[in-house]
Amino acid sequence: MASNARLATGHAALAGDTIIALRGVTKSYGEGATAFLALKGIDLDITQGDFVAVMGASGSGKSTTMNILGCLDVPSAGTFQFKGVHVETLDRDQRALLRRKYLGFVFQGFNLLARTSALENVELPLLYRGDAKKARHDTAMAALDKVGLADWWDHTPAELSGGQQQRVAIARAIVTSPAVLLADEPTGNLDSERSVEIMELLSGLNRDSGITVIMVTHEPDMAAFARTIVHFKDGLVERVEAHNSPSRLREGSQ
Amino acid sequence: MLGTTFLLAIRSIARHKLRSILTALGIIIGVAAVVSMVTLGKATTAAVQQSIASLGTNILQVRPGQGFGRGGGGPRPPDFKPEDVTAIANQVAGVTAVAAQAQATATVIYEGANWSTTINGTTNGYFDVQPWPLTAGRAFTPIEEAAGKSACIIGNTVSKNLYRGGQAVGTRMRIGAISCDVIGVLSTRGQSGFGGDQDDVVIMPIKAVQRRFTGNRDIRLILVGVDKAFASSTVQASIEDLLRERRNITTGKEDDFFVFDTKQINDTLTGATTALTSIVTAVAGISLIVGGIGIMNIMLVSVTERTREIGIRLAIGAVANEVLLQFLVEAIALSMLGGVIGLLLAQGVILALVPVLKVTYLFDLQINLIAFAISALIGVVFGYFPARRAASLNPIDALRHE
Numbered sequence: 001m002a003s004n005a006r007l008a009t010g011h012a013a014l015a016g017d018t019i020i021a022l023r024g025v026t027k028s029y030g031e032g033a034t035a036f037l038a039l040k041g042i043d044l045d046i047t048q049g050d051f052v053a054v055m056g057a058s059g060s061g062k063s064t065t066m067n068i069l070g071c072l073d074v075p076s077a078g079t080f081q082f083k084g085v086h087v088e089t090l091d092r093d094q095r096a097l098l099r100r101k102y103l104g105f106v107f108q109g110f111n112l113l114a115r116t117s118a119l120e121n122v123e124l125p126l127l128y129r130g131d132a133k134k135a136r137h138d139t140a141m142a143a144l145d146k147v148g149l150a151d152w153w154d155h156t157p158a159e160l161s162g163g164q165q166q167r168v169a170i171a172r173a174i175v176t177s178p179a180v181l182l183a184d185e186p187t188g189n190l191d192s193e194r195s196v197e198i199m200e201l202l203s204g205l206n207r208d209s210g211i212t213v214i215m216v217t218h219e220p221d222m223a224a225f226a227r228t229i230v231h232f233k234d235g236l237v238e239r240v241e242a243h244n245s246p247s248r249l250r251e252g253s254q
Numbered sequence: 255m256l257g258t259t260f261l262l263a264i265r266s267i268a269r270h271k272l273r274s275i276l277t278a279l280g281i282i283i284g285v286a287a288v289v290s291m292v293t294l295g296k297a298t299t300a301a302v303q304q305s306i307a308s309l310g311t312n313i314l315q316v317r318p319g320q321g322f323g324r325g326g327g328g329p330r331p332p333d334f335k336p337e338d339v340t341a342i343a344n345q346v347a348g349v350t351a352v353a354a355q356a357q358a359t360a361t362v363i364y365e366g367a368n369w370s371t372t373i374n375g376t377t378n379g380y381f382d383v384q385p386w387p388l389t390a391g392r393a394f395t396p397i398e399e400a401a402g403k404s405a406c407i408i409g410n411t412v413s414k415n416l417y418r419g420g421q422a423v424g425t426r427m428r429i430g431a432i433s434c435d436v437i438g439v440l441s442t443r444g445q446s447g448f449g450g451d452q453d454d455v456v457i458m459p460i461k462a463v464q465r466r467f468t469g470n471r472d473i474r475l476i477l478v479g480v481d482k483a484f485a486s487s488t489v490q491a492s493i494e495d496l497l498r499e500r501r502n503i504t505t506g507k508e509d510d511f512f513v514f515d516t517k518q519i520n521d522t523l524t525g526a527t528t529a530l531t532s533i534v535t536a537v538a539g540i541s542l543i544v545g546g547i548g549i550m551n552i553m554l555v556s557v558t559e560r561t562r563e564i565g566i567r568l569a570i571g572a573v574a575n576e577v578l579l580q581f582l583v584e585a586i587a588l589s590m591l592g593g594v595i596g597l598l599l600a601q602g603v604i605l606a607l608v609p610v611l612k613v614t615y616l617f618d619l620q621i622n623l624i625a626f627a628i629s630a631l632i633g634v635v636f637g638y639f640p641a642r643r644a645a646s647l648n649p650i651d652a653l654r655h656e
Contacts, residue, residue: 072569072649093573100571111566111653115269125570127258172570 019179019212020046020069025078027064038064040235041078046228048179051206052214053223056232062216063184065232069214070103070182071095083179100128104173104211108185110165112157118144118168119153125176143175144168147201163194167201174205181205183215187222199225256583259576263584267591277552278592280545281632285596285625287538290603292621295531297604297613302527305444306520313383314490315514316342316476316497331510333472338500342476346492348484351382355475356460358467362408362416364427369415372455373429375463383479391423391438394459398437402461407438410453429456432466486515545592546632553585553640564644565652578645585637586630593629597622 027039039061046052056062067073068080071087072095080087083102087095099105104125112121122140131139144150147167157165166186173181183202187195203225206213215226223229229241267274318331336354343352356375361368378393380386388407398405406427413422422436434456443452464471478493480486490513497503497511557564564577572580600622608615 067650070569093575096568096571096573098571099569103571105569107653111562113563113566116265120265124567127262128567128570128572128576130258 017048018045019048019083020044020214021079021081022065022068022075023079023081025065025068025075025080027061027068027073028076038235039068039075042237044230044237044240046212046214048212049206049210050212050228051203051226052212053226053229054214054216054232055218055220055223055229056238060232061235062232066182066184066214066216069180070105071099100125101176102179104176104178104181106166106169106173106181106183106186108188110157110162110169110189112165112168112172114158115156117154117156118149118160118171121157121168122171122175125172129176140171140175143171146174146205147171161194162190163197166190166194166198170198170201170205174209174211177209178211180212180214183213185216185218187217187219192221195219195222256579259579259583260587262580263587266580266584267587273552273556274588274591277549278588278595280548281542281589281592281629282545282596282599284538284542284545285593285629286599286603287541288535288628289597289600289618289621289625290607291534291538292531293600293604293616293618294607294611294613295527295534296618297608297616298611299524299527299531300616301613302523303520306516306523312480312482312486313516314478314480314486314493315516316478316493316511317474317514318511320508320510320512332501333474334476334511336471336473338497339473339476341496341500342478342493345496346478346489348481348489348492350479350481351379352479353377353379353383353477354460354473355380355477356463356468356473357475358463360430360456360467362412362427362429362456364416364425367416367418369412371409371412373463373467374455374457375460375467376457377460380457380477383477386443387441388438389441391436393438399459399461402459402465404432404434404462404466405437405459406434407440407457408436409440409455409457410442411451412454412456413439429458430467434458486517490515542628542632546589546636549585549589549592549633550636550640553581553637554643556584557581557640557644560644561647561652561655564647565649565655568647568649569653574645577647578641581641581644582634582637585641586633589629589633589637590626593626596629597626600625 022042022044025039025042025044026037028035028037030036038059042061042065044065054062054066064073068075068087071082071090074080074088074090074095078088082098085098087098090098105111112118113124119137119140122143123136126136126139141150141153144153147170149164149167149171152160152164152168155164157168160168166189170181170186173183181202186202187198190198199222202213202215205211213226215222217223224243227243229243231238231241316334318333320331334354339352339354343349353376358373358375359370360373361370363369377399381393389410391407393407394405397403406429408416408422416422416427417425422439425436426433427436428434440453440455440457460473478489480489493513494509498509501510503509567577567580601617604615
């Protein structure tokens with residue numbers, strides 16, 4: 001809720017409460033004859049507080065788009081506005097600071113630091129933010145509590161199940177109260193029961209904390225939790241599908 | 255930010271204990287080698303200087319011949335006469351004291367114990383040339399000196415072997431065919447720079463030795479104390495001129511005596527040990543550089559191995575400099591850790607070798623500080639390249655790295 005309140009102020013550059021706006025975004029890799037055009041001109045708006053599922057076959061451009069949305073990469077051409085800021089004009093470190101403040105990442109492979117306790121993993125973004133020891137500890141414990149792992153704070157990833165590791169990763173992603181949570185196939189390495197738990201957790205965060213969630217998935221079951229589904233094909237947005245009542249109940253109808 | 259970075263580095267080192275120790279091993283050995291070599295070198299130099307100082311500093315030795323053991327053929331050059339001693343004392347500027355010496359070897363006997371030793375005939379000037387305090391008794395009286403009385407001052411070794419801890423002063427011992435009143439006992443001086451026991455001696459008035467043992471007035475050695483205000487080389491030249499004249503050595507002929515400056519031995523031996531220490535230290539210094547390269551290697555491997563971790567940190571919002579600093583601080587902390595362990599190891603090596611080398615233990619703060627600073631510097635120099643590489647990684651590629 002706090003992040004929602006913060007987001008609501010001072011960003012009149014975009015219409016409504018659009019938080020992300022891509023205009024004519026292209027991305028090419030390599031040069032000359034071997035150049036490969038991964039994105040061929042994307043226009044995409046994402047509303048603040050939305051739960052977006054990104055779907056598409058391998059090589060359809062969804063990963064490239066996620067990298068750009070995550071400010072890890074910049075478009076070759078076109079514009080990317082994040083909260084009114086033209087990300088394509090920012091340098092490496094400016095984008096890092098933007099990620100630090102507004103973005104949270106959840107990966108398919110969890111990507112926790114090995115031999116590092118859950119608490120220390122969750123504290124990591126707070127360390128870079130410069131929080132004091134006590135604040136770091138309390139905020140990280142609150143985040144672990146949100147994902148239901150407060151009792152597991154001193155366990156290392158090796159001592160946690162896949163589902164638990166992903167929960168720690170989610171706690172790490174939300175510990176800084178980001179505006180947007182980017183999840184790259186968050187359930188790809190989990191069985192269906194754990195997958196549903198993770199999806200419910202993400203839905204809850206989206207619903208209760210107002211975090212905008214953008215998630216890549218191959219599984220229609222998981223996409224069903226989203227309110228908006230963006231389909232990619234051949235480096236273009238094929239269609240944007242709106243789900244009015246996303247819920248677990250839709251699972252059966254897919 | 256630095257505090258955080260330091261914390262991250264310490265955590266990372268603590269998480270990989272074995273790797274950390276192995277990484278720091280080069281530095282540990284390098285620092286230990288440098289510190290122990292320099293310290294032991296200094297201790298050896300100090301020991302050499304001390305044994306030379308026990309000969310007495312600022313002393314010129316005047317002997318007949320052309321150098322130690324270099325007599326060559328031909329007639330033996332004549333010994334000095336008492337008049338030569340007086341002439342040096344009266345005519346050479348910068349002389350504080352002169353002591354003539356005549357030597358003999360004899361067996362001393364006291365209550366059934368006997369000991370073969372050197373009988374050193376000299377004057378009280380001997381104790382002025384080179385301070386040598388008595389632990390008991392007194393020096394010669396002018397009457398004893400002038401009359402060549404049979405009075406003895408004995409060295410510590412003689413005292414120990416003959417009296418076995420008992421009272422020596424006031425007793426009468428036998429020296430060869432004569433008897434002698436023991437009037438004093440000398441303090442311990444230890445070995446000379448050449449290995450001889452300086453305490454194995456009996457000192458008598460020179461006239462007594464000449465009359466009872468050598469049977470002539472010849473003097474084999476003159477010790478000359480040099481005033482600190484004068485250069486010993488100047489005094490040496492004056493003595494040489496005087497003696498050439500007195501011994502009728504014409505221009506162009508070689509001297510049949512030589513004047514020897516104890517300061518020269520001091521400088522020569524000190525120079526030799528210092529040079530040796532420098533060479534060994536240089537070799538040890540190379541091992542420090544090798545240690546630095548070891549750190550660089552492991553840090554490079556570590557960067558590759560932790561590519562994904564770097565990716566995570568970058569994604570979370572670490573800026574390039576924070577990643578650079580993390581790896582740099584890690585390298586510095588590792589090499590400093592190696593430095594500390596190396597310093598401790600050096601102390602162990604020094605303590606183990608001190609009794610073997612027969613030197614006095616010393617703690618050289620300066621070399622410890624320098625070695626530690628160098629180990630930290632090595633961390634900076636050899637940690638920078640791997641850290642730079644880590645910081646320049648592309649977050650997307652780094653995250654995808656298996």
